Amino acid sequence: MAEATGLRNLQIVNDWADDVAVFRGVPWGKAMMWIFLLSDTFIFTCFLTSYMTVRMTTAEPWPNPSEVFALEAFGVPVPLLLIAIMTFILITSSGTMAMAVNMGYRRKRGPAALLMVVTAVLGASFVGMQAFEWTKLIVDEGVRPWGNPMGAAQFGSCFFMITGFHGLHVSAGVVYLAIVAYRVWRGRYEKKGYDIIEITGLYWHFVDLVWVFIFAFFYLW
Amino acid sequence: MADTGQQHPISVYFWIWALLFVFSAASYMVDYLAFQGYLRWTLIIIFMMLKAGFIVAIFMHMRWERVALITAVLVPPGALLVLVGLMAMESDYTWLTRVVFFGADPAPVPLPPPSH
Numbered sequence: 001m002a003e004a005t006g007l008r009n010l011q012i013v014n015d016w017a018d019d020v021a022v023f024r025g026v027p028w029g030k031a032m033m034w035i036f037l038l039s040d041t042f043i044f045t046c047f048l049t050s051y052m053t054v055r056m057t058t059a060e061p062w063p064n065p066s067e068v069f070a071l072e073a074f075g076v077p078v079p080l081l082l083i084a085i086m087t088f089i090l091i092t093s094s095g096t097m098a099m100a101v102n103m104g105y106r107r108k109r110g111p112a113a114l115l116m117v118v119t120a121v122l123g124a125s126f127v128g129m130q131a132f133e134w135t136k137l138i139v140d141e142g143v144r145p146w147g148n149p150m151g152a153a154q155f156g157s158c159f160f161m162i163t164g165f166h167g168l169h170v171s172a173g174v175v176y177l178a179i180v181a182y183r184v185w186r187g188r189y190e191k192k193g194y195d196i197i198e199i200t201g202l203y204w205h206f207v208d209l210v211w212v213f214i215f216a217f218f219y220l221w
Numbered sequence: 222m223a224d225t226g227q228q229h230p231i232s233v234y235f236w237i238w239a240l241l242f243v244f245s246a247a248s249y250m251v252d253y254l255a256f257q258g259y260l261r262w263t264l265i266i267i268f269m270m271l272k273a274g275f276i277v278a279i280f281m282h283m284r285w286e287r288v289a290l291i292t293a294v295l296v297p298p299g300a301l302l303v304l305v306g307l308m309a310m311e312s313d314y315t316w317l318t319r320v321v322f323f324g325a326d327p328a329p330v331p332l333p334p335p336s337h
Contacts, residue, residue, distance in 0.1 A: 015289035023290050027226070034294050045301040049308050056312035059325030061332075066252055068334050084249045091245060095238040098280050105228045141334045151331035198226045198282070205280045209273055215245075216269040220252050220261075 027195040030202070037206045040169075044210050047165060048217055051158040055221070063150035065219050068141065069133070083219050086129050087211065093122035094208040101201045104184065104194035112197060113185035119204060120177040123170050130167045134160075159218065166214060169207050176200060227282040237279045244268045244275075 007013050015022055023031045055062055071081040100115035137143040137159070141150075145157040180200045183189065189196055248268040251261055278284040283291060319325045 012288040012292065015287060023293075024287060026287070026290055030226075031290070034290065038294055038297060041298055042301065045298070045304070049301075049305050052305065053308045053312050056309065057315040057319070059316065059319040059323065059327075059329070061329035063331045063334070066255075080249065080252055084245075087245050087249070088242065091238070091241045094241070094276065094280055095234065098234040098238070099231070101226075102228070102231055102234065105226050149332060150334055151329070193226070195226050202281055205276055208280075209276050212269055212272045212276070216248065216265050220248065220265050 027199075029199050030195060033199045033202050037202065040206065040210075044165070044213070047162050048213060051162060051218070054154040054158060055152075058152045058154060060153070061151035063148060063152065063155045065221070068137070068143075068150065069219060080219055082129060082133055083215065086126055086133075087215055089122050089126050089129075090208050090211050093119045093126070094205055096122065097201045097204045101194075101198045104189075104197035107194070109184050109187060109190070109194075112194070113181045116177050116181035116184065116197070116200070120174045120181065123174045123177065123204075123207075127167055127170050127174070130163065130170075134163075162214060162218060166207070166210055169210070173204050173207050176203065227285055229282075229285070233279060237275050240275060241272055244272045248272075 015024055018024065066079040067077075069083055070077040070079045072078075073081055096115050097119045100112050100119060103109075103112035103115060142148060143156045143159070145160055147153040148156050177200060180196060184194070184197065245268075248265055251264045251268070256264065283294070320327050
């Protein structure tokens with residue numbers, strides 16, 4: 001019984017054994033967003049793992065991402081130039097999102113809505129650059145989901161599926177941000193409180209988080 | 222109703238924001254300077270984990286959450302690491318089979334992308 005008494009003093013044991021709420025003090029919507037993001041983590045990891053598997057098993061040469069995604073700048077090919085810019089844009093948008101959450105809890109709903117709009121615009125520009133990248137790959141370099149002129153055929157299918165699914169998340173996030181920003185600006189959450197901005201922020205930071213892994217495993221490998 | 226959310230000094234966010242820029246630039250430099258082999262992989266994984274850690278801990282406020290929520294979110298992905306490990310082992314075996322029995326080239330070189 002001594003052990004049992006000791007365990008019961010642990011916060012985590014009490015929380016998980018609670019009759020009413022496991023996630024004490026956590027707004028319902030936030031707990032649900034975390035659960036959703038956890039399931040999304042599994043989907044993205046399954047994509048990245050299948051990419052790892054085809055890349056490790058293929059005996060065909062894998063196209064060199066450093067060359068494939070190079071861009072000409074001032075007449076010199078710079079490796080991964082566009083990808084680096086996209087990475088910085090996404091990080092910047094994560095920063096403005098964090099500021100928006102902060103402003104929301106300070107009850108400054110004007111600045112909060114404005115920062116969310118800035119975040120959405122940065123997200124939209126990210127999707128625009130991705131569209132440019134896809135166009136370059138399809139039209140100039142002849143990459144298709146079933147083959148490409150450089151090497152292993154699986155390069156295209158992995159690339160289009162992983163970045164496409166991520167791009168879809170960014171696009172959905174831009175719409176989500178726009179809707180919540182509009183409601184914040186209209187003052188809909190003055191009574192309820194501004195948890196909603198933090199919840200939206202969780203989704204947006206997650207999109208940035210996934211990009212960190214795509215950047216490392218797809219572009220830098 | 223009172224806000225139950227996370228409120229922290231703005232300076233914390235600015236610091237993390239700057240750090241994320243630095244780590245991103247650093248991992249880009251790994252490719253730009255064309256580091257290869259174990260050095261490349263060690264650096265890429267370190268910068269990736271640092272960035273992911275800071276985003277989850279600070280921007281997503283994980284370090285200020287209760288342990289119950291932290292465990293609910295961070296423990297299940299451990300299963301994914303097992304999946305990655307299993308698939309990596311299986312991949313080595315498949316690749317070796319292709320090289321040994323199909324006579325595939327063990328160190329093939331990709332063609333450069335068509336330039337315009």
